[in-house]
Amino acid sequence: MRKLIIEARVNEYMMREQGNPHVPYSPDEIARDAVACREAGAAILHFHARKPDGSPEHAIESYAETVGLIRAASDILVHPTLGYVTLDQPAERRLDHVLDMAKDASKAPHFAPMDMGSVNVDRYNAQARRFETSDLIYKNSTGTLTYFARHIRAAGLKPYLVSWTIGFTRYVEAFLDMGLLDEPAYLCFCLTDNTFLGGHPGTLKGLQAHLDFLPEGRQIEWTVVNFGGNLFSLAGAIIAQGGHISIGLGDYAYPELGQPTNPQIIRRIAEMARELGREIATPEEARAILRMN
Numbered sequence: 001m002r003k004l005i006i007e008a009r010v011n012e013y014m015m016r017e018q019g020n021p022h023v024p025y026s027p028d029e030i031a032r033d034a035v036a037c038r039e040a041g042a043a044i045l046h047f048h049a050r051k052p053d054g055s056p057e058h059a060i061e062s063y064a065e066t067v068g069l070i071r072a073a074s075d076i077l078v079h080p081t082l083g084y085v086t087l088d089q090p091a092e093r094r095l096d097h098v099l100d101m102a103k104d105a106s107k108a109p110h111f112a113p114m115d116m117g118s119v120n121v122d123r124y125n126a127q128a129r130r131f132e133t134s135d136l137i138y139k140n141s142t143g144t145l146t147y148f149a150r151h152i153r154a155a156g157l158k159p160y161l162v163s164w165t166i167g168f169t170r171y172v173e174a175f176l177d178m179g180l181l182d183e184p185a186y187l188c189f190c191l192t193d194n195t196f197l198g199g200h201p202g203t204l205k206g207l208q209a210h211l212d213f214l215p216e217g218r219q220i221e222w223t224v225v226n227f228g229g230n231l232f233s234l235a236g237a238i239i240a241q242g243g244h245i246s247i248g249l250g251d252y253a254y255p256e257l258g259q260p261t262n263p264q265i266i267r268r269i270a271e272m273a274r275e276l277g278r279e280i281a282t283p284e285e286a287r288a289i290l291r292m293n
């Protein structure tokens with residue numbers, strides 16, 4: 001079986017006070033985590049730029065500084081976010097910082113994300129029986145996705161495709177049919193536990209529904225995120241079925257594991273994979289599996 005690609009999702013917009021003090025915020029902290037996660041077995045590093053107080057940072061400079069620090073210190077492949085609640089930003093503005101960085105080899109990321117549809121991202125509080133907001137939409141129109149596909153390819157980056165539900169995967173197939181995406185496609189199933197209700201639940205059934213609708217006859221390497229929940233309960237099944245793993249403190253604080261660091265989480269996945277007979281891909285091997293430039 002193919003080697004396992006482990007992606008470290010180090011921070012998203014997780015706050016330290018949500019249960020784990022090891023969430024990296026600053027470019028230095030993110031770069032340090034990148035180096036340690038690479039040593040622990042990660043081939044890809046996904047991050048969101050953050051301000052010193054942890055709030056979202058949208059400045060291109062902060063993204064460029066972070067990617068520059070990571071690339072100077074490690075060969076780990078870099079996957080920055082486009083920022084998740086984009087509401088009515090035009091497609092050009094959302095991709096600007098990635099295309100800008102791609103022009104300079106020392107600051108160029110390797111992936112750019114494309115969530116292949118739109119979804120409500122209001123947080124639901126089950127105890128209080130209410131949504132915390134009522135109008136947050138992660139909006140990705142067909143036109144926006146077409147723009148992303150063309151420009152990400154032209155910049156020489158690998159599209160990191162994200163599927164929240166089966167309809168998103170059908171879009172992937174359509175984009176492959178239209179020649180807008182290349183094979184093998186790298187496709188992330190974003191399961192959502194607890195607060196977000198827009199994805200499949202973080203259960204074996206939630207994952208299986210995605211797998212049941214993978215387009216036939218297409219080369220697709222798939223990975224799994226459990227946003228808001230513990231991914232370890234699914235990791236064995238994912239590893240055994242040939243999928244890849246995307247995990248980190250950005251998605252879940254892992255209180256069950258006693259406030260682990262990101263590298264500790266990655267090491268645990270790597271150990272589990274080896275116990276199940278699956279080797280871990282280096283960044284170079286991940287590039288070969290995904291046939292990247």
Ligand code: ZN
Binds near residue numbers: 048
């Ligand atoms: Zn993210």
